[in-house]
Amino acid sequence: xxxxxxxxxxxxxxxxxxxxxxxxxxxxxxxxxxxxxxxxxxxxxxxxxxxxxxxxxxxxxxxxxxxxxxxxxxxxxxxxxxxxxxxxxxxxxxxxxxxxxxxxxxxxxxxxxxxxxxxxxxxxxxxxxxxxxxxxxxxxxxxxxxxxxxxxxxxxxxxxxxxxxxxxxxxxxxxxxxxxxxxxxxxxxxxxxxxxxxxxxxxxxxxxxxxxxxxxxxxxxxxxxxxxxxxxxxxxxxxxxxxxxxxxxxxxxxxxxxxxxxxxxxxxxxxxxxxxxxx
Amino acid sequence: xxxxxxxxxxxxxxxxxxxxxxxxxxxxxxxxxxxxxxxxxxxxxxxxxxxxxxxxxxxxxxxxxxxxxxxxxxxxxxxxxxxxxxxxxxxxxxxxxxxxxxxxxxxxxxxxxxxxxxxxxxxxxxxxxxxxxxxxxxxxxxxxxxxxxxxxxxxxxxxxxxxxxxxxxxxxxxxxxxxxxxxxxxxxxxxxxxxxxxxxxxxxxxxxxxxxxxxxxxxxxxxxxxxxxxxxxxxxxxxxxxxxxxxxxxxxxxxxxxxxxxxxxxxxxxxxxxxxxxx
Numbered sequence: 001x002x003x004x005x006x007x008x009x010x011x012x013x014x015x016x017x018x019x020x021x022x023x024x025x026x027x028x029x030x031x032x033x034x035x036x037x038x039x040x041x042x043x044x045x046x047x048x049x050x051x052x053x054x055x056x057x058x059x060x061x062x063x064x065x066x067x068x069x070x071x072x073x074x075x076x077x078x079x080x081x082x083x084x085x086x087x088x089x090x091x092x093x094x095x096x097x098x099x100x101x102x103x104x105x106x107x108x109x110x111x112x113x114x115x116x117x118x119x120x121x122x123x124x125x126x127x128x129x130x131x132x133x134x135x136x137x138x139x140x141x142x143x144x145x146x147x148x149x150x151x152x153x154x155x156x157x158x159x160x161x162x163x164x165x166x167x168x169x170x171x172x173x174x175x176x177x178x179x180x181x182x183x184x185x186x187x188x189x190x191x192x193x194x195x196x197x198x199x200x201x202x203x204x205x206x207x208x209x210x211x212x213x214x215x216x217x218x219x220x221x222x223x224x225x226x227x228x229x230x231x232x233x234x235x236x237x238x239x240x241x242x243x244x245x246x247x248x249x250x251x252x253x254x255x256x257x258x259x260x261x262x263x264x265x266x267x268x269x270x271x272x273x274x275x276x277x278x279x
Numbered sequence: 280x281x282x283x284x285x286x287x288x289x290x291x292x293x294x295x296x297x298x299x300x301x302x303x304x305x306x307x308x309x310x311x312x313x314x315x316x317x318x319x320x321x322x323x324x325x326x327x328x329x330x331x332x333x334x335x336x337x338x339x340x341x342x343x344x345x346x347x348x349x350x351x352x353x354x355x356x357x358x359x360x361x362x363x364x365x366x367x368x369x370x371x372x373x374x375x376x377x378x379x380x381x382x383x384x385x386x387x388x389x390x391x392x393x394x395x396x397x398x399x400x401x402x403x404x405x406x407x408x409x410x411x412x413x414x415x416x417x418x419x420x421x422x423x424x425x426x427x428x429x430x431x432x433x434x435x436x437x438x439x440x441x442x443x444x445x446x447x448x449x450x451x452x453x454x455x456x457x458x459x460x461x462x463x464x465x466x467x468x469x470x471x472x473x474x475x476x477x478x479x480x481x482x483x484x485x486x487x488x489x490x491x492x493x494x495x496x497x498x499x500x501x502x503x504x505x506x507x508x509x510x511x512x513x514x515x516x517x518x519x520x521x522x523x524x525x526x527x528x529x530x531x532x533x534x535x536x537x538x539x540x541x542x543x544x545x546x547x548x549x550x551x552x553x554x555x556x557x558x
Binding site for chain 2: 227265271279
């Protein structure tokens with residue numbers, strides 16, 4: 001697969017660009033470094049803010065300087081009117097937050113599929129992070145074509161018989177429309193005994209969205225921890241995303257300290273950004 | 280200079296060690312990776328907690344899982360009795376915090392030097408992060424020898440004529456006792472137009488302590504920001520510390536949002552730990 005990772009020659013620390021001269025010459029400054037400009041963005045998966053209002057969520061996102069959100073239904077109920085949806089989306093936009101996806105949306109009937117796509121269309125997003133019942137996949141494919149909205153199926157590990165891992169998703173969508181793909185949750189992947197690095201590489205052509213997090217064990221008992229404190233190979237995940245030329249969002253789904261998550265969100269985002277500096 | 284960086288062969292993500300078998304073979308798991316075991320530790324420079332009590336400081340350190348502290352005098356006044364010093368140190372220890380240094384301690388008279396060394400001895404630390412007036416350096420050297428306590432002189436950039444950068448410190452201590460060295464503040468170094476990567480490499484034999492932070496400009500006007508949001512080449516700093524075989528502490532001195540610093544502390548610590556994963 002052709003990588004779309006791009007390299008830019010930039011001055012070491014930006015000091016040279018700032019026009020700062022060094023008293024002792026500048027051998028380090030003048031060493032142009034290869035710096036990676038990643039094509040993927042950082043976001044937050046809305047579930048992170050389960051205990052908080054739209055306004056509080058915006059404040060936390062500002063605090064950690066992350067502007068992309070996959071909005072969850074507790075902030076924008078499925079039975080909202082178009083005006084209500086517009087109001088929520090506008091509120092986020094006014095707060096500097098780009099709602100790029102909705103989800104995770106579970107779909108158990110054709111009516112719920114219809115509703116999900118209409119909801120996504122009204123929200124103005126081009127991607128639904130979702131989990132339709134297996135039997136609904138052919139029906140969902142029709143809607144994907146009709147709306148030109150991509151579906152990224154979310155894997156939920158050993159907790160749920162519905163799409164435990166990316167292999168299961170792939171087996172159900174590989175022969176379907178190319179707008180049907182995967183939102184790989186690297187935590188649940190690990191809790192299901194699978195390696196997210198390997199799955200990202202293997203299913204790269206259909207990875208549309210990523211839920212980033214860390215977990216403290218590779219079994220069902222594994223719990224969410226701050227990114228960097230668990231067992232997931234984060235630089236490996238980032239390297240795999242670069243290899244597949246991922247242009248979507250890596251959205252933090254932080255499921256610890258849910259009533260007071262800001263410190264954990266900040267540490268996780270910080271760690272991921274730090275690891276993105278690895279070549 | 281011989282590097283003391285050590286390599287350990289470890290399983291990729293720890294999954295192998297956990298005995299998890301993969302449904303599709305385990306080519307990634309079995310790829311043993313070289314993982315760096317850093318010889319330096321992470322800490323907090325006490326100034327970060329200027330607005331908080333000892334108890335609140337302990338709570339924040341627990342939250343970010345950082346256990347080493349360079350204690351500042353507002354938590355342990357210089358005129359404390361031995362009992363008072365013992366009480367503060369014990370409180371930190373009971374909270375899981377290792378007080379490894381005192382400082383930054385400014386010393387303007389011989390009496391203040393005497394007091395600083397007695398204070399450090401009572402606190403049980405082997406290092407004073409300090410800034411004695413230039414004229415006191417010969418006197419300080421005597422005390423360093425007498426107490427066998429190291430002095431790490433802290434550079435304060437363009438704010439202060441006293442020790443603006445590591446070169447100035449080096450010029451004043453290179454011919455003194457080897458227990459006299461540098462606490463390089465990478466933020467003030469950058470604000471002074473110097474490159475901390477270069478200074479760490481150049482003065483490596485005398486770097487005893489590091490104040491980590493990030494700044495948004497390479498001039499006096501540069502302000503502290505969360506690590507990763509500024510202009511400092513953090514992976515470069517880490518690489519330089521590995522090259523010199525640094526075995527001391529990298530202590531975060533976070534000088535933004537001082538009344539509500541936890542999110543910024545967490546993001547900074549996260550970023551630094553993430554960047555430590557870079558080879």
